[in-house]
Amino acid sequence: xxxxxxxxxxxxxxxxxxxxxxxxxxxxxxxxxxxxxxxxxxxxxxxxxxxxxxxxxxxxxxxxxxxxxxxxxxxxxxxxxxxxxxxxxxxxxxxxxxxxxxxxxxxxxxxxxxxxxxxxxxxxxxxxxxxxxxxxxxxxxxxxxxxxxxxxxxxxxxxxxxxxxxxxxxxxxxxxxxxxxxxxxxxxxxxxxxxxxxxxxxxxxxxxxxxxxxxxxxxxxxxxxxxxxxxxxxxxxxxxxxxxxxxxxxxxxxxxxxxxxx
Amino acid sequence: xxxxxxxxxxxxxxxxxxxxxxxxxxxxxxxxxxxxxxxxxxxxxxxxxxxxxxxxxxxxxxxxxxxxxxxxxxxxxxxxxxxxxxxxxxxxxxxxxxxxxxxxxxxxxxxxxxxxxxxxxxxxxxxxxxxxxxxxxxxxxxxxxxxxxxxxxxxxxxxxxxxxxxxxxxxxxxxxxxxxxxxxxxxxxxxxxxxxxxxxxxxxxxxxxxxxxxxxxxxxxxxxxxxxxxxxxxxxxxxxxxxxxxxxxxxxxxxxxxxxxxxxxxxxxxxxxxxxxxxxxxxxxx
Numbered sequence: 433x434x435x436x437x438x439x440x441x442x443x444x445x446x447x448x449x450x451x452x453x454x455x456x457x458x459x460x461x462x463x464x465x466x467x468x469x470x471x472x473x474x475x476x477x478x479x480x481x482x483x484x485x486x487x488x489x490x491x492x493x494x495x496x497x498x499x500x501x502x503x504x505x506x507x508x509x510x511x512x513x514x515x516x517x518x519x520x521x522x523x524x525x526x527x528x529x530x531x532x533x534x535x536x537x538x539x540x541x542x543x544x545x546x547x548x549x550x551x552x553x554x555x556x557x558x559x560x561x562x563x564x565x566x567x568x569x570x571x572x573x574x575x576x577x578x579x580x581x582x583x584x585x586x587x588x589x590x591x592x593x594x595x596x597x598x599x600x601x602x603x604x605x606x607x608x609x610x611x612x613x614x615x616x617x618x619x620x621x622x623x624x625x626x627x628x629x630x631x632x633x634x635x636x637x638x639x640x641x642x643x644x645x646x647x648x649x650x651x652x653x654x655x656x657x658x659x660x661x662x663x664x665x666x667x668x669x670x671x672x673x674x675x676x677x678x679x680x681x682x683x684x685x686x687x688x689x690x691x692x693x694x
Numbered sequence: 695x696x697x698x699x700x701x702x703x704x705x706x707x708x709x710x711x712x713x714x715x716x717x718x719x720x721x722x723x724x725x726x727x728x729x730x731x732x733x734x735x736x737x738x739x740x741x742x743x744x745x746x747x748x749x750x751x752x753x754x755x756x757x758x759x760x761x762x763x764x765x766x767x768x769x770x771x772x773x774x775x776x777x778x779x780x781x782x783x784x785x786x787x788x789x790x791x792x793x794x795x796x797x798x799x800x801x802x803x804x805x806x807x808x809x810x811x812x813x814x815x816x817x818x819x820x821x822x823x824x825x826x827x828x829x830x831x832x833x834x835x836x837x838x839x840x841x842x843x844x845x846x847x848x849x850x851x852x853x854x855x856x857x858x859x860x861x862x863x864x865x866x867x868x869x870x871x872x873x874x875x876x877x878x879x880x881x882x883x884x885x886x887x888x889x890x891x892x893x894x895x896x897x898x899x900x901x902x903x904x905x906x907x908x909x910x911x912x913x914x915x916x917x918x919x920x921x922x923x924x925x926x927x928x929x930x931x932x933x934x935x936x937x938x939x940x941x942x943x944x945x946x947x948x949x950x951x952x953x954x955x956x957x958x959x960x961x962x963x964x965x966x967x968x969x970x971x972x973x974x975x976x977x978x979x980x
Contacts, residue, residue, distance in 0.1 A: 446793075449785050456859070459823050460819035472825065472832070473829060519710050523707070524707030526704060526707050535719075535723075538718070539718065543920040546957050546958075546960075550729040554721075554724060554728050556950075576717060634812055653815060653818075657818055669815035677807065677810050
């Protein structure tokens, strides 16, 4: 159907763009094994010493731990708040509910820099010291609209009938929410949770402005960059890549595959 | 829902909604109001003095340093949006039309995969590729195309390359999702009426996917103009973008009032772009 020439052209274009997309990651991973002190050509041979250096670096390891703690806890809080609000707004008729929806999703429309700056000014004024807690607060602010929007969108009418049946059988409101609604919406709750964890995990500007001594991984990597090109930075970057791809695979298997009918 | 609208159930509903609303007001609305009021203050020594004037905004429009920052930001953003769209459209089309159905999902996942590194790391890896003795300069020197390394890193070009890398992926996804939603009947009808492949694309497919392109382009604009990491790592300190200038006010000079005013101006630019896109999209649909 298509001419040979156009097939060759399309194939070349496809490979060229994918090459462009993969080039930096390939270089990053390759030179994380560089046997030498500079991650640039020529490639001298394979060594794992930079990975050893990463694991021996207590600052990097504690930043990694901090990132995980902040990502997991801020996402759980964002999901919890988002789920409750979605439940309340979709199951009850409240005065001004359209305005409340707009209010909860409003932070999505504002850049992270502005959210971070606002919180910085507020915390300064209140005399609150910057710590992992303040970073966590900022991450809940950016993830709450996302969690709310995802979960609210999946609250349909057919679940309402099941909830009504449960109520007729004597369940109270909290039992209905906890035992009926939450399990039915689990795929979208998990999707919201994992998406928040990814955003929080990779977030830089809020973590940078709202932390002081305990920093998250992107901020610690940022300060490594000041020493210029270094195979150790390649190694930590490759590890983050590995972790994230692992999360992507978990997401694919447990969340998205369940949602699409086979 | 009649049984839910009595007073006691409205009160119960508030239990569910209040925590999220309270959080948003406490940590988004109030901080934002604080930031607006700080933008009207000024910095005297290390103190913030609430003078309630527009000096910071007047400064922006009278000092070429700030205006140039906005100009550089706009220049980079517009360039990135155009290049990314032009590169992404053919790729999205190839994936939608030429790649077999069962491989399309894999192709898309593969396109996203490299972006699962940390954002900071991604910009750093472009530095590896573009630096004076990096992969590109090294290869070009080996082949003999150039005799001196090209100054790629720490230039606006590097910033544009770093951005285009990310947004080609993003736009490919949005345009692809538009292309596969189009019914094949459009193509058949167009062919029946005597159009060749190019005419079908130009007069049928492209106009139908234009709203999707605009959404993707707007997203590119917003994310690109507000970004600090990519220009800071790849662009160096030669031509500062507005977010770089904002961060500089915060870091070296601890001048929060100016930073707040500049951020609000940046937000204004994004809002103008949004209104522009909105009008444009509505005209397209009409």
